[in-house]
Amino acid sequence: MDLGLNGKTALVLGAAGGLGSAIARTLVREGARVVLGDIDRAALDRSVSAITPQGGEAFGLEWDLANLQDINPKIEAIEAHWGPVDILVNNTGGPPPTTAFGQDPALWNKSFQNMVLSVIAITDRVLPVMRQRKWGRIITSTSSGIVAPIANLGISNALRLSLVGWSKTLAREIASDGVTANIIVPGRIATDRIKFLDEQKAKREGRAPDQVAAESTASIPMGRYGEPQEYANVVAFLASECSSYVTGSVIRVDGGLIPSI
Incomplete structure (x- = not known):
């Protein structure tokens, strides 16, 4: 199946980790030009080095998502190199394991900025051109905790769930412009x-x-x-031309783990 990704520019956040790296490799293999963003410079370099020998186009940007002032310069660097972002994969690291009760408000605030506000701000930055060009994909990776809260992941359960409400609302606002927004849930x-x-x-x-x-x-x-590649395959579909009528959805990749409908 031709996913129609040749020549598309994709930005994958959290791209030095297991899921992000697999997603970046898969999009490159399908013909996309991929920008990998991550705070870990050494791991980022390893991810890029694993991709480029395949003949694909990729480069890394050291990116601290907590620093919202970095967003515009980073996106401008991408646009100067390859043009506007067509595909945005919002993939962030998770907070430390915690109970829901008794956490320092400073930790909630820091986690919100890293995991939620950064995603919203980056999406807002790339969306206007997507809407103008009548094509774009916003894919946000969350956690099975948004469906069945996971014990001792109180902050993660709460904040990742907020992204679901945001993405669903956004999907309705941008659908007529040919831009989709979907949530993907790893088990x-x-x-x-x-x-x-x-x-x-x-x-x-x-x-x-x-x-x-x-x-x-x-x-x-x-x-x-599951294997990271299995997750990345679903992301690649959601990024593709083939998924043009899929928006506002929550897609599980969990091997049947989540028992609810």
């Missing part, structure tokens, strides 16, 4: 983030990480953690 995908969360749970409960991972795996109907 237990085998990334460093999931490994970290398993290790933290094991530490809290005085168990071995392998025990926690085995218990988690047993709760997944497919009987395994």
Whole structure:
């Protein structure tokens, strides 16, 4: 299937991590020109180095999403290099594991700026040209906690859910301009983030990480953690011409983990 991504410019945030890196590689493989944004310069360089030998077009931008003043210069650099952004993949790191109760307001504020306000501000920056050109894709990666809140991820559950309301509202506002906005929800995908969360749970409960991972795996109907590539494949579809009538949706990539309809 031709996804129609040749020559499209994509910006993938959080692109040095497991999910972001897989998404960037997949979009490049489908013919897109990809800008990888991440705060971790060394990991970002490794991700770009893994892509360019394939013959694809990619470059990295060291990007601290907490610094909203950086948004305009970063987008201007992309536009000067390849032109306007056609595809935006909003993928941010998660906050530390916490209960919902008793957290410092400063932590809530910092997490909101990193995970929510940055996403909204970057999207607002690239949307006008998408609407003018009558084509664009806004894809926002969240967490299964937006459907079934995850214990000890209180801040993540709350803030990621706010992005769902934002994206659904936005989708109606921009649909007639040929721009789509969708939420994608990972279940237990085998990334460093999931490994970290398993290790933290094991530490809290005085168990071995392998025990926690085995218990988690047993709760997944497919009987395994997902691969980052499987998640990236769905993102690539949502970024494509083929998804032109899909907007305002919440797409799960979870191996059947979330039990609700």
